[in-house]
Amino acid sequence: MPDRVYLDNSATTPVASVVLDAMLPYFGAEYGNASSLHGYGREARRAVETSRESIAEALGVRSDEIVFTSGATEADNLAIVGSALAHGGGGHIITSRVEHDAALHAVEWLRSTGVAATFLDVDEVGRVDADAVRAAMRRDTFLVSVMAGNNEIGTLEPIGDIGRMCRGRGILFHTDAVQALGKVDIEIEAVDLLSASAHKLHGPKGVGFLVVRRGTRLVPLFHGGGHERGLRSGTENVPGIVGFAAAVRLALAERREVTDAMRRMRRRLIDRVLQIPGTRLNGDPEQSLPHITNFSFAAIEGESLVMKLDEEGIATSTGSACSSPNLEPSHVLVAIGVPLSMAHGSLRISTGRETTDADIDRLLDVLPSVVGELRAMSPFKVGE
Amino acid sequence: MYTEKVVEHFRHPHNMGKLKEYSAVGKVGNILCGDVMWLYIRVAKDEQGRDVLADVSWETFGCTAAIATSSMVSDLAKGRTLEEAITISNRDVANELGGLPPIKMHCSGLAADALNEAIYEYMTKEGREIPAALQERHEHIQKDMATLEERYKVFLDRGAAKDDASAAAEPSCS
Numbered sequence: 001m002p003d004r005v006y007l008d009n010s011a012t013t014p015v016a017s018v019v020l021d022a023m024l025p026y027f028g029a030e031y032g033n034a035s036s037l038h039g040y041g042r043e044a045r046r047a048v049e050t051s052r053e054s055i056a057e058a059l060g061v062r063s064d065e066i067v068f069t070s071g072a073t074e075a076d077n078l079a080i081v082g083s084a085l086a087h088g089g090g091g092h093i094i095t096s097r098v099e100h101d102a103a104l105h106a107v108e109w110l111r112s113t114g115v116a117a118t119f120l121d122v123d124e125v126g127r128v129d130a131d132a133v134r135a136a137m138r139r140d141t142f143l144v145s146v147m148a149g150n151n152e153i154g155t156l157e158p159i160g161d162i163g164r165m166c167r168g169r170g171i172l173f174h175t176d177a178v179q180a181l182g183k184v185d186i187e188i189e190a191v192d193l194l195s196a197s198a199h200k201l202h203g204p205k206g207v208g209f210l211v212v213r214r215g216t217r218l219v220p221l222f223h224g225g226g227h228e229r230g231l232r233s234g235t236e237n238v239p240g241i242v243g244f245a246a247a248v249r250l251a252l253a254e255r256r257e258v259t260d261a262m263r264r265m266r267r268r269l270i271d272r273v274l275q276i277p278g279t280r281l282n283g284d285p286e287q288s289l290p291h292i293t294n295f296s297f298a299a300i301e302g303e304s305l306v307m308k309l310d311e312e313g314i315a316t317s318t319g320s321a322c323s324s325p326n327l328e329p330s331h332v333l334v335a336i337g338v339p340l341s342m343a344h345g346s347l348r349i350s351t352g353r354e355t356t357d358a359d360i361d362r363l364l365d366v367l368p369s370v371v372g373e374l375r376a377m378s379p380f381k382v383g384e
Numbered sequence: 385m386y387t388e389k390v391v392e393h394f395r396h397p398h399n400m401g402k403l404k405e406y407s408a409v410g411k412v413g414n415i416l417c418g419d420v421m422w423l424y425i426r427v428a429k430d431e432q433g434r435d436v437l438a439d440v441s442w443e444t445f446g447c448t449a450a451i452a453t454s455s456m457v458s459d460l461a462k463g464r465t466l467e468e469a470i471t472i473s474n475r476d477v478a479n480e481l482g483g484l485p486p487i488k489m490h491c492s493g494l495a496a497d498a499l500n501e502a503i504y505e506y507m508t509k510e511g512r513e514i515p516a517a518l519q520e521r522h523e524h525i526q527k528d529m530a531t532l533e534e535r536y537k538v539f540l541d542r543g544a545a546k547d548d549a550s551a552a553a554e555p556s557c558s
Contacts (some may be wrong), residue, residue, distance in 0.1 A: 299445060300445065301418055301419070301445055301446050301447050301450070304394070304446065304447050304451055307391075307394060307447075307448045329416075340415070340536070341416070344415070376401070377397065377401075377445075377451060378443060378444065379420055379421075379422040379444070379445060380445055
């Protein structure tokens with residue numbers, strides 16, 4: 001039995017060995033700056049452009065539509081703030097209440113500059129109603145931003161329907177596809193802007209990209225040497241970009257096998273965990289990302305549950321890793337109407353390509369007793 | 385993030401559960417905020433005829449720090465006279481645990497508050513004269529809890545609002 005079980009793959013994933021192997025030469029022998037004229041530079045440029053083509057092909061976009069960034073937070077900010085800057089001040093953005101903080105806080109900040117925003121409500125599984133997007137559109141709406149799949153509860157959003165609605169109205173559609181990339185089909189033809197990150201799919205940390213479809217006007221956030229078609233100045237992260245492309249190729253090659261296993265494990269988790277009294281599934285049992293499952297446990301607090309499981313050698317999280325130090329209940333769970341008394345007791349389990357049935361067994365073996373231990377400490381009792 | 389002492393108390397908490405017989409209970413915190421602590425005390429006379437906390441226990445809904453501070457405050461209070469127990473502060477609790485992360489400091493406050501409230505309830509029930517410091521702290525604690533509930537009401541109302549509502553401006557529990 002392995003010492004530790006890692007079930008926090010939506011926080012980050014280990015770099016796959018094939019990805020690391022692809023990256024290593026670009027730290028060592030091939031260390032050139034992709035902007036240099038000499039042979040070192042030409043090799044770095046070749047590696048960056050080959051990687052760009054390989055990612056573009058996997059997504060079904062043109063290679064000059066991929067803008068590499070430092071990660072998805074930057075990509076979300078470039079899409080949201082960059083389109084607001086291109087709009088030239090004011091205007092209106094439509095987004096949802098369940099977005100990742102990177103998108104939500106970018107919109108929040110824009111509001112302080114005079115941009116208006118609508119935060120759409122979601123239903124009890126966290127899904128945005130595409131018709132509500134249409135209803136919220138105003139004459140001055142310039143951007144709609146709705147994520148592809150939720151990072152806390154896994155719910156898939158109708159991005160195809162929403163994106164097609166924006167077409168022909170002169171409204172840009174952005175989607176944060178960080179958790180969805182490599183896991184589910186993405187209706188890319190309906191999207192103008194799409195954010196992704198390498199470290200969520202067994203690539204390295206510190207590299208992401210934004211798809212910017214042709215004709216989409218953005219003002220860059222970084223000014224400098226004019227890299228990435230002027231949209232993201234800064235020397236390219238050559239090993240990171242090469243690693244990202246290798247990770248995307250890997251995800252594509254093994255997608256069916258890996259996501260079938262994930263779906264099977266998710267069904268098992270849902271069946272078994274819901275047998276523990278005072279437990280609820282947060283999210284959609286079916287229309288979900290395959291790797292994310294979120295539960296709430298009455299009468300206990302999520303952080304102590306994560307800590308107890310960690311003592312058992314099992315790594316999980318309460319929601320998004322970014323919000324762990326935050327004392328407030330998750331904005332996603334509040335948005336889907338989880339009673340506040342249960343919103344604090346959430347547990348996110350996220351599987352990866354290396355997760356096995358034995359890992360899930362180990363979690364299921366200890367979870368009832370760990371929940372029982374914490375409930376024994378709690379002043380609140382759970383009715384059978 | 386947490387000191388070894390915190391983790392040790394979380395792993396093997398002392399004095400956990402409800403006392404079979406208790407003289408009073410202090411209830412503090414708010415489930416909406418993620419921390420609720422109920423602290424039970426049993427008061428008895430020692431050989432010199434002084435009132436001492438013969439037994440102390442707790443039930444807590446909360447994070448690692450909330451559970452560790454519950455355990456620690458029960459250790460600190462057990463066996464003390466009422467006069468001594470009243471002086472146990474949140475800083476004492478945090479210091480004995482080797483410190484807490486800044487964002488979790490309120491947990492030590494909760495533990496000291498629960499003790500304060502248990503002693504307050506006991507002295508009130510017994511018709512004792514309430515020391516000024518105990519009374520002052522009691523009023524402060526009750527006021528804080530009322531404010532918190534009020535803030536959450538606003539939070540929930542805002543959650544139902546449709547347009548241009550701020551999703552990030554949530555109430556703070558600290």
